[in-house]
Amino acid sequence: MTDTLSGDTARKSLTGTLQLDTRLLGMIGAFVAICLVFHLMTGQRFLTPRNIFTLTIQTASVAIMATGMVFVIVTRHIDLSVGSLLAVCSAVMALVQVWVMPQVLGLGVGHPATAPLAILAGLLVGAAVGAFNGWLIGYLTIPSFIVTLGGLLIWRNVAWYLTSGQTLGPLDPNFQLFGGINGTIGVTASWVVGALAVAASLWFMWTARQKKAGHGFPVKPLWAEGVMMAIVAGLILGFVAILNAYQVPAARLERIFAARGETMPEGYTEGYGLPVSVLVLIAIAVAMTVVARRTRFGRYIFATGGNPEAAALSGINTRLLTVKIFALMGALCALSAVVASARAANHANDIGTLDELRVIAAAVIGGTALSGGVGTIYGAILGALIMQSLQSGMAMVGVESPFQNIVVGSVLVLAVLIDILYRKRSGALK
Incomplete structure (x- = not known):
């Protein structure tokens, strides 16, 4: 008994010394467990560079929207229209690429201005629709559940009418660079980006330590700071190394060399990179x-989510804040539309279907409290990665789609239950 208590105390002491978020550690542990289980069930195919590469590009679209959903849920709102808004933005950008630029403006395929103008059009539409939702919620005081539920139905069908129900494509080659496999930066550039990311991370960690010390707040011991820096650097460089290990197929390399009028050297290999x-x-x-x-x-977002009445009394314009949050959510939907449609190389009517549920689930699994006031960006991204890992792993082992949805729904309910129990135990919820 004494040994057990001393072991628990030592673990708590180490966690406290390193100032680790126990909830984050739990999510990381769950993610690692999911990956290991599927790796064994798929004959060691899940944790290969190829599958990890695919997993990252599949996660990107939902994760981008999940970062905005954190702000929405923190302020005690919800947005059920993100999948439909993504579809509208995708339709608008596709129309710019396949109709406006070549037929209306007479610019050829692959014109340098096509992709930037299409993305700008999508961002404007997304931000405008989001701001309109925010105005209805903030100034007309219509519940966000009703406004965005209506938006889920409205914008999905607006997207259908914009394209007359047709699939539009192929999209501009420069636009497709945002889709993942069609747009990578190569091995060397990936190492450069990784090194810069490590340097930036270490600099931020060190300056944060200095600021805490300067204001008289307790800081970690230097050895603990060094351990955390080493972990962060290892994770970043390890991630880059795994993606660099995914090799471009030889047949594709031969086509690339042939297009340049060259012959591929014997034994030549090349990684995709980030x-x-x-x-x-x-x-x-x-x-x-x-x-x-x-x-x-x-600060206004989290203050409003923690106590809306007190925030309003302190001078925060909570109505305008709501408009800004939903406008930001709309712009992020447009960016997600760029990634999703570029990956598919076309706009399809079913793009973004059920993304609203995946985005909300990612934010909640990542620790965003539905009661408001609590949430993290990195938690939402990790939640999106956990969701995608579950779906990809189940697909690889041959689980039928209906049962996949049952599992995802169960995980969402379980995540909320764990959140409630965690807050009760920590005293944040009574």
Whole structure:
């Protein structure tokens, strides 16, 4: 008994010294367990570089929207229209590429302005629709559940009418670079990005330590800081190494060399490297984390979610804040539409179907409290990765789609239950 207590105390002491989030550790443990189980069940095919590469590009679209859903749920709202809004943005961008640019403006296929203008059009539409939803919720006080449930039905069918129910494609080659397999930066550039990411992470960790010490807050011992820096650097470089290990098929390399009028050298190999869509997700994750932690807008979001009445009395314009949050959510839906449609190389009517449930589930599994006031960007991304790992793993072992949805729904309910029990135990919920 004494040995057990001393072991528990030692583990708690180590966790406290390293200042680790026990909830985050639990999610990481669950993710690792899922990966190991599916790796064994699939004959060691789940944790291969190829499957991890595929997993990352499949996760990107939902994860991008999940970062915005954190802000929505933190302020005690919900957005059920994100999948339909993604479809509208995708339809608008596809129309710009296959009709407006070549037929209306007379610009040829692959024109440098096509992809930027299409993305800009999608962002404007997404932000405008999101802001409209926010206005209905914030100023007309219609419950967000009703507004976005209506949006789920409305915008999905608006997208259908925009395209007359047709699949539009192929999309612009430059636009397809955001889709994953069609857009990677190569091995060398990936190592450069990885090194820069490590340097930036270590710099942020060290400056955060100095700021805490400067304000008289307790800081980790230097050895603990070094351990955390080593873990972060190892994770970043390990991730880059795994994606670099995924080799471009020889037949594809031969076609690339032939297109340049060259002959591929004997034994030549080349890795894909980091996908552009993953780089977009990382950039958005960093930006949203900075917004959440370092800006007045982010502080207002969490203050409003913690106590809306007190936030309003303190001078926060909660109505305008709601409009801004939903406009941001709409813009993120447009970015997700870029990634999703670029990966498919066309716009299809079923794009984004059920994404609203996946996005909400990712945010909740990642620790965002439905009661408001609590949530993290990295948690939502990890939640999206867990969701995609579950679906991909079940598909690889031959689980039927209906049962996959049963499992995902069960995991969502279980995640909420664990959240409630965790908050009760920590005293945050009474």
